[in-house]
Amino acid sequence: MSAEPSSNYDVLIAGGGMVGASLACALAQLPLRIGVVEPVPLSSGAQPSFDLRTTALSRTSQRILDSLGLWSEVASRAACIRRIHVSEQGRFGTTVIDAEQQAVPALGYVLENRVLGAAMWGRLEATDNVDMLCPATIDTATVADATITASLGGETFAGAAQARLLVVADGAGSRLRAALGVPAQTRSYEQTAIVGTVKVAHPGDGVTAFERFTPQGPMAMLPAGDGRYVFVLTAGEDAVAATLALDDGAFRDLLQARFGFRLGRIGRVGQRGSYPLALTCAQQLKTTRAAIVGNAAHGLHPVAGQGYNLGLRDAATLAELLADNLRSGEPDPGSDTLLAEYAAWREQDQRNVVAFTDGLVRGFELPAQVLGSLRGLGLAAFDVLPGAKTILAQTTMGLGGRQTRLARGMPL
Ligand SMILES: Cc1cc2nc3c(=O)[nH]c(=O)nc-3n(C[C@H](O)[C@H](O)[C@H](O)COP(=O)(O)OP(=O)(O)OC[C@H]3O[C@@H](n4cnc5c(N)ncnc54)[C@H](O)[C@@H]3O)c2cc1C
Structure with missing residues (x-):
């Protein structure tokens, strides 16, 4: 397989990590020609996304993976979370979120990144309408007419690839995001x-x-x-x-x-x-003929295990909009209308999860003399205020905001 300068894709995804590969698995079900550009093969111990980490998957993520037919491949390797116990060292306040109280069979699951990676890459490599361009990088792209042209770096696939839509999924330190003129704030x-x-x-x-x-x-x-x-x-x-x-x-x-x-x-x-930790927020989720997903859009502190879960919801949303676009009279996967809908749909969920995660880290970072026993009271309050706990549980399960068809167990 090679990306000749004449290569033409409907959707080109920069980054075949957790979120880019998830999106590709969703789009593989559609009559679209997909290219996934990834510098580091899954088999490499240096693969930065599918490394020795383990991911806490929200209930929503499990449902999306199930709708994509991936869950059955990994379920036997996943551990179930039915309770989340939150505590603070040296203080009495604790809170417990319980699946039974939330009337769900599980709050989430724990799965090794490599297991999920093997299932996704196995699927993509066996799918005719997906080209895995690996090892290769995309660092720049230019737009002309109804096409975006990406320069591919690396020896195997050097050249250019054209697409109607370019998806930026190359992680929090995304160089492509910057090259496309989208600023990001990092703290x-x-x-x-x-x-x-x-x-x-x-x-x-x-x-x-x-x-x-x-x-x-x-x-x-x-x-x-x-x-x-x-x-x-x-x-x-x-x-x-x-x-x-x-x-x-x-x-x-x-x-x-x-x-x-x-x-x-x-x-x-x-x-x-x-892993050094930072909060990264892209100031836009789209630019001309390009959508930004996953950590390239929002890199979070892992304390609440939300990064991939949020990124998978980006992928499920974009896939749904692309499926709807195909059903329209004149499909264009990179149209301004589609990209504006994507950004509008994702903004609130992203803002909420960033605020939740950042608030959790910074709230507990405040010095004891400032907050005194209020911090302990905070956790105790969660335990006695069912409303507060439900919001915490809903956020943890990825149930805030508008749900995609994949998250509701429906086909694209
Ligand atoms: C310690 C830790 C624990 C975590 N635990 C959880 C958890 O429990 N639950 C959860 O939901 N999230 C968790 N996360 C967050 C989660 O790992 C990330 O949100 C997720 O990996 C983001 O996926 P991504 O594909 O957007 O980006 P990445 O994982 O960064 O993948 C980016 C991909 O792009 C490739 N790439 C880089 N440059 C280029 C280029 N120029 N061209 C093409 N491709 C390129 C990279 O090789 C990589 O494969 C955790 C994070 C950390 C650090």
Whole structure:
């Protein structure tokens, strides 16, 4: 397969990571010619999106993946979340979000990125109307008439590819977004997330996820099945180097001290990965013949596990609008009208989730003397105010805002 300079696509997707590949899987069902441009093969240990991380999928994400026929391929590898326990170190206030109280079978699922990646890439590589242009990059594109022309970098596919619509899905540090003239605001959290998997002595019901706020930053423990838990620990800039340098035993002691003994003694810590954290918000979700999705539109702190879930909703929305556009008399996947509808549909959900996630991090970052026991009261209040808890649960499950057909279990 090669992208000759004459290559013509209806939709060209820059980035075959979590969100770009999800979008391609949705669009593969439509009579469209799709190109996915990705620099790093799935088989590479250096693939930045499908790495050793594990993702907490919201209920909405599970339904979208199910509608795409992908869930059945990964379900046996997913761990279920039925409860989310939120606490703050050194304070009494806790809150529990419970699937039963929300009248749903599960609040979400935990799945290894690589498992989802294998299912999606397997699907795309076997689909006739999708070209996987990998390894290759897109760093610039120009618009002329009804076409956007992307310059492909890399030895295998060097040249140009034309499309009616270019989708920017190359992650939070997107160079393509900048090249297309779309500004983004980035604010560092001055924290780094350290992730990995551990066995615990008392896994409990194995379906409870823990969010814990500590003076050193937020952390999460997510059930991963077989008595294993995935940890996401944050370290402030002053402590990152020393934390990363800890040997397995010392790191386990640190994790235990931060999390406490709710799951008993924490066992051996395996491979760890680290991710500097920042909030990135693109100022627009579209420009001429281009749509911005996933982390390229919004890079979030992982404390509430919302980044991919939000990006998958971008993908489901764009796919729905493209399906509707095909049914119209004169389909044009990159029309101004379609792109304006995409931006209008996604803006509110994105704003809400950014505010929710950022508020969670910054609210708990405020010094104790400023908020005093109010922070403890905040969590306690969540527990006694069913309305507040429902909003928290709905946001966590990805149920805020207008739902796509895929999220409602319907075909595109
Ligand atoms: C520690 C951590 C834990 C997280 N946990 C969760 C969670 O539990 N739940 C959740 O919903 N989210 C979570 N997230 C967020 C989630 O990982 C991201 O939101 C998601 O990966 C975004 O996918 P993306 O495809 O938009 O971007 P990325 O994952 O950044 O993928 C971008 C892709 O574009 C490719 N690319 C780069 N440059 C170019 C170029 N020039 N041309 C073409 N392609 C290019 C890259 O190789 C990559 O494959 C977590 C994030 C972190 C850091």
